[in-house]
Amino acid sequence: MSKIPLQFRHNGREVAIFVDGGTNLLVALRELIGDMTPKFGCGQGGCGTCSVLIDGELHLSCLTLAETVAGRSIETLDGMKQGPNLHPLQRAFADNFAAQCGYCTPGMLMAAKALLDRNPSPSRDEVIEAISGNICRCTGYEPIINAILAAAGGRISA
Amino acid sequence: MLELRKDIFADERDDNLKEIGKGTQRQDMLGHVTGTSSYFNDHKLQGMLHLKVVRSTQAHARIRRIDTTEAERSAGVRRIIRGTDVPVNLNTLLSLINFGKDDEPSLAVDKVRYKGEPIVAIVADSEREAFEAIARVKVDYEPLPAVFDVEEALSPGAPVVNETYPKNTFTYHEVYDHQKLRFGDADAALATADHVLEQRYQMSPIEHAPTETNGAIAAPDTNGRYVVYTSTQALFFSVDTCAKILDVPSNTFHFIGGTVGGGFGGKVDTLTEPLAILGAMLTGRPVRYVFGREEEMQFGPPRGAERIYIKDGVMRDGRIVARKIRAYFDSGAYTRLSSYAAVKCAAHLPGPYTIPNVYGDVYCVFTNRTPATAMRGFGVTAMDFAIECQMDKLAHLVNMDPMEFRILNAYRDGDMKAHRREAKNTALIECVQVAAEKAKWPLREEYKRASSRKDGGGSRAVIPPTPTDPSRARPAAAGQQRTSYDRLPPTVTREPPREPPPPAPPPPSPRPAAPSHGATRFSSVFGTRRR
Amino acid sequence: MAVTVKTFASASEAAGALSSDRSARYLGGGTLVMRALNEGDVSISTVVRAQDQALARIDASGPRVTLGAGVTFARVLAERDLAFLHAPARSIGGPAVRNMGTVGGNLFAPNPYGDFTVALLALDTTVAVQGGFGSRDIGIEEFLQARDRQAGTLVLSVSCTRPASTEAFRYRKIARIKPKGGSVVTLAAHLPISGGRIAGARIALGSMAPTQIRARAAERALEGRSLDATTIAAAASAATEGTSPSDNALGSAWYRREIIGVHLRRLLSGQE
Ligand SMILES: Cc1cc2nc3c(=O)[nH]c(=O)nc-3n(C[C@H](O)[C@H](O)[C@H](O)COP(=O)(O)OP(=O)(O)OC[C@H]3O[C@@H](n4cnc5c(N)ncnc54)[C@H](O)[C@@H]3O)c2cc1C
Ligand code: FES
Ligand code: FES
Numbered sequence: 001m002s003k004i005p006l007q008f009r010h011n012g013r014e015v016a017i018f019v020d021g022g023t024n025l026l027v028a029l030r031e032l033i034g035d036m037t038p039k040f041g042c043g044q045g046g047c048g049t050c051s052v053l054i055d056g057e058l059h060l061s062c063l064t065l066a067e068t069v070a071g072r073s074i075e076t077l078d079g080m081k082q083g084p085n086l087h088p089l090q091r092a093f094a095d096n097f098a099a100q101c102g103y104c105t106p107g108m109l110m111a112a113k114a115l116l117d118r119n120p121s122p123s124r125d126e127v128i129e130a131i132s133g134n135i136c137r138c139t140g141y142e143p144i145i146n147a148i149l150a151a152a153g154g155r156i157s158a
Numbered sequence: 159m160l161e162l163r164k165d166i167f168a169d170e171r172d173d174n175l176k177e178i179g180k181g182t183q184r185q186d187m188l189g190h191v192t193g194t195s196s197y198f199n200d201h202k203l204q205g206m207l208h209l210k211v212v213r214s215t216q217a218h219a220r221i222r223r224i225d226t227t228e229a230e231r232s233a234g235v236r237r238i239i240r241g242t243d244v245p246v247n248l249n250t251l252l253s254l255i256n257f258g259k260d261d262e263p264s265l266a267v268d269k270v271r272y273k274g275e276p277i278v279a280i281v282a283d284s285e286r287e288a289f290e291a292i293a294r295v296k297v298d299y300e301p302l303p304a305v306f307d308v309e310e311a312l313s314p315g316a317p318v319v320n321e322t323y324p325k326n327t328f329t330y331h332e333v334y335d336h337q338k339l340r341f342g343d344a345d346a347a348l349a350t351a352d353h354v355l356e357q358r359y360q361m362s363p364i365e366h367a368p369t370e371t372n373g374a375i376a377a378p379d380t381n382g383r384y385v386v387y388t389s390t391q392a393l394f395f396s397v398d399t400c401a402k403i404l405d406v407p408s409n410t411f412h413f414i415g416g417t418v419g420g421g422f423g424g425k426v427d428t429l430t431e432p433l434a435i436l437g438a439m440l441t442g443r444p445v446r447y448v449f450g451r452e453e454e455m456q457f458g459p460p461r462g463a464e465r466i467y468i469k470d471g472v473m474r475d476g477r478i479v480a481r482k483i484r485a486y487f488d489s490g491a492y493t494r495l496s497s498y499a500a501v502k503c504a505a506h507l508p509g510p511y512t513i514p515n516v517y518g519d520v521y522c523v524f525t526n527r528t529p530a531t532a533m534r535g536f537g538v539t540a541m542d543f544a545i546e547c548q549m550d551k552l553a554h555l556v557n558m559d560p561m562e563f564r565i566l567n568a569y570r571d572g573d574m575k576a577h578r579r580e581a582k583n584t585a586l587i588e589c590v591q592v593a594a595e596k597a598k599w600p601l602r603e604e605y606k607r608a609s610s611r612k613d614g615g616g617s618r619a620v621i622p623p624t625p626t627d628p629s630r631a632r633p634a635a636a637g638q639q640r641t642s643y644d645r646l647p648p649t650v651t652r653e654p655p656r657e658p659p660p661p662a663p664p665p666p667s668p669r670p671a672a673p674s675h676g677a678t679r680f681s682s683v684f685g686t687r688r689r
Numbered sequence: 690m691a692v693t694v695k696t697f698a699s700a701s702e703a704a705g706a707l708s709s710d711r712s713a714r715y716l717g718g719g720t721l722v723m724r725a726l727n728e729g730d731v732s733i734s735t736v737v738r739a740q741d742q743a744l745a746r747i748d749a750s751g752p753r754v755t756l757g758a759g760v761t762f763a764r765v766l767a768e769r770d771l772a773f774l775h776a777p778a779r780s781i782g783g784p785a786v787r788n789m790g791t792v793g794g795n796l797f798a799p800n801p802y803g804d805f806t807v808a809l810l811a812l813d814t815t816v817a818v819q820g821g822f823g824s825r826d827i828g829i830e831e832f833l834q835a836r837d838r839q840a841g842t843l844v845l846s847v848s849c850t851r852p853a854s855t856e857a858f859r860y861r862k863i864a865r866i867k868p869k870g871g872s873v874v875t876l877a878a879h880l881p882i883s884g885g886r887i888a889g890a891r892i893a894l895g896s897m898a899p900t901q902i903r904a905r906a907a908e909r910a911l912e913g914r915s916l917d918a919t920t921i922a923a924a925a926s927a928a929t930e931g932t933s934p935s936d937n938a939l940g941s942a943w944y945r946r947e948i949i950g951v952h953l954r955r956l957l958s959g960q961e
Contacts, residue, residue: 004694022286022692022726022736036200037193039419041369042451043727045720049369051785057763058785063723065716065736067694077193090191094183102190103197103369103419114784132869133783137369137420210729286691289729452728 008069010035011079025061025069026050029076037077037106041135048134051107051114052076058114060133077106080113089113092151093144100138107134112148121152166588186417195417197370198387203377203444207236209437210288210447212278212295213457214270217526218304218317221268221297224278228294234287237440239279241267244436245405250493251427254398259329261322262492262529264403264432270299271319271491272526274457281437281445304526308465308486311525319491319524328489328497328522335521337504341576342515342622344471347480351471353555353639358467359544363460363488366533370419372427372458373448376434384438385412388431391421399428400435411435423532427459427494462496462530463488464540468548471515476558476566480515481508485541487522490529495536497522502537505577509545510586511567512618516576555641561594562605572615580619584610692726696738700819703739704843708821713737715843717794718761720786721802744793744845747771755848758793762805765792773851773858777808777877780862783869793844797836800896801871801939806833808860810893810901811877812849819843833900857881861956862895863948865939872896873940874949876956880916887911892924896940897932897949906930907953916957925954 003018010033017032024043029035029052041047043062050062053075080087086094089112099105108131115122115130122130127148128141136144162179164171173179189195226238241247241263248260266277278295282288303317310316311326318324327335348354374388390396393415401408418425430447437445449458464487471480485503489496500522507518533539553563568586575581587610594601634640695713697703707713713735716722726733744759749770756765762778765771766787771778781787781795781804795805796816806829814829820842829847832839852858860877864870875895880887890911892904906927914920934945955961 020284020286020691021694024723024727030200031202034202036196036202039197039370040199040448041371041419044451044724045782045786046451047369048783048785057788059789060720060785062727063718063720063789065694065719065723065738067696068716068719068738081192086191093191094187097184099184099187099190101369101418101420102186102195105190106193109191109193111784129868130784133785135369137367137422284691285729286726286731290731292729293731450728 004067006066006070008071009073011075012073019066023066025052025059025064025066025074028066029061029074035076035078039103039106041103041107045133046135047104047107048111048131049104049107051110051134053110053114056114056117058111058133075110075113077109080109087113088154089116089148089151092147096143096147096150098139098144098147104134104136104138108136108144112151115148116152122148124149127152163592166592167585189417197417197419198373198375198389198415199370199446199448201375201387203375206375206377206444206446207281207283207437207441208285208288208447209279209281209433209445210285210292211265211276211433212280212292212297213453214266214273214275214277214297214299216270216299216301217273217306218302218319219270219299220302221266221270221277222300223296223298225296225298226278228296229278229280229291232282232287232291232294234283235280235291236283236443237281237437238291239265239281239433239436239440241265241277243440244403244432246403249399249403251395251399251495252493252498253402254395258493258497259322261320262494269302272528274453274528275491276433279433279437279447281441306525306527308463308488308521308523308525311523312486312521317526319526323493323524326524328493328500328524330497330501337500337518337520337522339504339507339516339518339520339576340624340626341517341578342480343625344480344482344515344517347515348469348471348482348634349638350635351479351638352474353472353552353641354469354634355472355548355552355555355641356467356469357544357548357551358465359540359547360465361463361540361543363463363528363530364533365455365458365460366420366422366424367455368418368420368422368424371449371451371454372425372430373446374430374434375444375446376431376438377444378438378442379412383410383412384435385414386431386435387414389418389421389425390415390428390431391418391423391425392428395426396428396431400432403432404435404439422534423461423536424458427529427531429458457528459490459494459529459531461533461539462490462499463527466541466544468544470548470552472552472556474556476553476556476563478511478513478552478567480517481511481513482517483507483519483541485518485520487520488527488530489522489524490527491524492529493522493524494529494531496530499532499537503541506538506541507576509542509549510569510584511549511564512569512573512581512614513567513576514618514622518576559601561590561599561601564590565601565605565608568608568610570610570612570614570618573618574621578621581614584614586610692734692736694736694738696740698740700739700741700744700843700845701824703737703741704819705821706735706737707843708841710735710737711840713841715739717759717791718789720782720790721794721798739843746846752851753848754851755846756792757846758791758796758844760792762787762790762792773855774805774808776860777805777862780804780860780864780875792847796832796844796847797839800899800935801873801937803895803901804862804872804875807875807893807895807901808858808877809847809849810903811860811879811891812852812858813879813891814847814849816847817845819845830903833902836900852879853881856959859956859959861952863952871939874934874945874952875901876949876952878953878956880911880957882916885915886913887916887920888913892953894928894932894949897929897934897945899933899935902932904928904931904953911957918958921954921957924957925950928953 039049041049250258434447467484469482487496504520553560573581744757746757748755765778816832862875863873879891890908907924910923928950934942
């Protein structure tokens with residue numbers, strides 16, 4: 001058994017797991033930690049639904065070799081809620097009809113969070129750029145862009 | 159944002175409804191934004207194995223030999239499944255409603271009919287080990303001539319794609335090789351039309367590309383049953399399909415579906431469930447079979463390609479007097495749902511227009527392409543694309559505004575449709591009017607005043623005499639213009655001041671008063687419902 | 690058999706491990722290596738990593754700029770002194786791909802990728818590589834021509850001379866999806882001006898051949914001339930010479946040949 005020990009912070013909590021060589025972070029999160037919020041849509045970097053934040057930076061977990069996150073801090077949608085309350089982005093997505101099947105939503109929310117954490121009042125173009133690596137096949141991008149702008153504009157309170 | 163035009167057909171609607179016409183939150187929205195909505199793949203099962211399939215590299219070939227000896231010895235391999243292991247290795251989806259013959263194996267045995275067809279399934283401890291074993295399977299093919307074009311597939315001497323249908327066409331009612339629609343005498347009307355425009359349209363296959371790929375997880379349960387988490391869009395349909403293929407009663411399965419990560423029609427074919435369950439049956443372990451993105455895009459069923467010929471006869475005043483259509487649905491190598499799509503397409507002719515003479519032949523054809531399936535706008539999307547392109551060209555030909563041209567020819571309440579049902583609850587005219595208004599497209603007064611509820615019926619409600627014999631070619635009227643369309647303005651001169659076209663005779667009796675509550679403007683292929 | 694991951698502290702050790710194992714692949718940002726593993730590429734059985742800080746170094750203070758192979762596009766974009774490379778860096782992927790993808794990996798990215806490398810080719814970059822026997826510098830053209838045979842060598846860094854002015858270096862990528870998407874064609878031009886005349890023009894094209902190539906005929910049409918309409922027209926009409934584009938899902942070879950001259954003209958005349 002060539003299991004490799006791996007430790008990192010997962011939504012603020014230290015976790016320790018054993019991974020197989022070559023395992024990607026998406027599989028590690030879903031199958032070894034049980035955080036099902038990042039989704040598999042392609043495994044090719046093309047859809048963005050597996051997006052997570054690594055040390056605050058947006059990364060594609062499907063293209064991240066699990067071992068490379070040793071000692072780093074991972075945020076997923078599972079850690080977005082603020083206690084029992086929705087994060088303003090979650091509230092804004094719900095209020096603006098920014099999800100249909102919901103499969104792209106975890107990645108969209110993480111991409112949006114990566115943007116707002118650095119740039120609390122982005123322009124529309126900056127929002128478009130920030131989610132340009134995320135594909136939504138159902139909803140159409142307008143409601144998603146509007147939701148992110150609404151969250152940024154503080155028109156949505158948590 | 160959303161705008162409801164309640165001024166239109168206001169008298170037919172009860173606005174005291176609690177939900178309809180009001181914004182409401184999706185019941186699954188909270189799950190979506192918190193990531194707790196549960197998709198088929200969000201289940202972590204103890205000891206889960208992974209299933210991958212060996213796919214054909216050939217579009218059409220006889221399989222001489224499948225050698226899995228090396229793959230069997232590959233690390234982590236639990237089970238190799240071949241066609242002979244599948245209890246009922248021949249199925250067609252719509253056999254559940256007695257439509258079509260079983261023509262598609264779960265795993266190919268003696269022949270492959272499209273590139274990407276599954277031949278062998280490998281169940282292994284990890285995906286990586288399944289991939290390694292796949293690389294060790296040797297398939298010896300004898301390539302056969304392949305056909306990728308619907309019309310070539312129908313020409314004499316074309317390779318037979320699917321032996322169940324040796325003419326490369328789906329068979330309707332055990333006899334017919336196409337869907338036929340005859341209403342009036344299109345050939346006679348074409349012969350007397352001022353202009354005849356014949357055009358060819360085609361559409362490529364379209365992949366649904368759902369963000370979640372197709373997949374299923376099957377796990378042995380107590381009492382010899384199996385729990386199946388699936389991405390299916392059609393849960394009960396999938397249950398019965400699996401019961402048939404695996405030759406067990408359907409209560410053997412506990413299917414859990416629900417939240418689908420985008421389907422659009424691409425998740426009705428039950429492609430992953432039967433093999434995942436069979437894998438679980440043969441290994442006694444949970445088995446997951448999920449398409450990779452490349453598999454989804456290349457071998458997941460698309461909306462099929464179509465080729466459409468339209469020949470229309472139009473008068474100088476803009477009335478379309480005849481529409482003749484020949485359409486070919488490319489079903490790919492097997493029947494999934496194109497057979498049924500062709501039926502819907504035929505029922506849709508000639509589009510939402512009242513044309514007194516309509517002639518349609520719609521074929522469902524087999525080629526060596528990926529089997530095609532349902533997609534939103536099932537059966538009518540490509541046809542509508544063709545018809546609406548044709549409408550623009552016809553308007554141009556008779557020097558009419560394209561919006562007004564559509565209003566002129568639109569069906570109205572009381573008109574007879576080509577499939578011999580009275581048109582009810584029509585609303586094309588109002589749609590065009592609103593579209594014109596939104597686009598700031600000027601419409602002349604009489605077209606603004608047109609209504610779906612006026613001027614329909616009467617002579618427009620008559621079923622015309624329809625010849626059943628193969629009609630002889632008729633000589634064209636002297637002075638008829640036959641057009642192969644080019645983008646230049648038409649050169650023929652016509653009466654310049656455009657009179658409003660003669661309205662069809664008024665309906666013989668006033669339209670019955672509409673009921674006072676909602677849900678009346680709904681009609682389907684199967685007839686019109688009024689509550 | 691699971692994949693074996695070998696992590697080394699120094700670049701030279703990693704280079705040693707790479708050169709001795711044909712099934713080993715170096716992991717830069719992983720955007721292409723992990724993708725291959727996810728899609729079931731069983732030819733990769735070892736992944737080699739190096740945690741050498743030298744690979745992540747940026748030296749942009751002087752006229753000669755050096756980027757470690759492990760520098761990501763996001764870091765290029767964060768560096769004000771690298772403004773001339775911002776357009777190519779920004780043209781790659783979405784934000785996550787720019788946070789992950791590296792300059793070194795881009796040198797190996799097949800069509801429709803490798804946009805940053807188009808810029809590097811126009812800038813006459815030197816590539817520092819470490820083989821089994823030590824490190825050496827090679828010109829980027831030579832590097833690209835032998836790219837298929839570079840497996841087993843580790844790229845340490847790339848370096849180039851900073852263009853004299855913003856006008857002197859131009860970049861343009863044509864994609865079907867904006868702001869993301871693979872390249873239909875990519876163009877970069879380095880146009881040093883001396884006494885009102887172009888001296889030492891370098892034009893590089895992406896997706897016009899199996900690897901990034903120089904448009905030598907177009908360069909000749911520019912050499913020694915002022916950048917006026919006649920010169921630009923001559924260069925544009927020579928753009929296809931020596932190219933061998935192929936068909937892919939983003940565009941056909943025919944289409945690429947048709948448009949490359951149009952875009953070269955726009956690039957040279959400073960049109961948007
Ligand atoms: C969704 C998506 C969008 C993309 N869009 C673009 C785009 O618009 N433009 C573009 O150019 N590219 C694009 N790419 C491709 C890719 O991300 C970039 O080319 C990136 O620069 C590759 O770098 P990497 O570090 O991730 O490479 P890796 O995946 O780590 O490596 C790629 C190859 O290079 C080799 N390699 C990497 N570093 C070294 C080194 N130091 N020495 C020797 N060999 C090395 C690896 O062994 C491997 O063979 C995209 C990729 C994805 C998934
Ligand atoms: S699953 Fe990672 S980008 Fe699609
Ligand atoms: S909501 Fe279905 S993919 Fe975005």
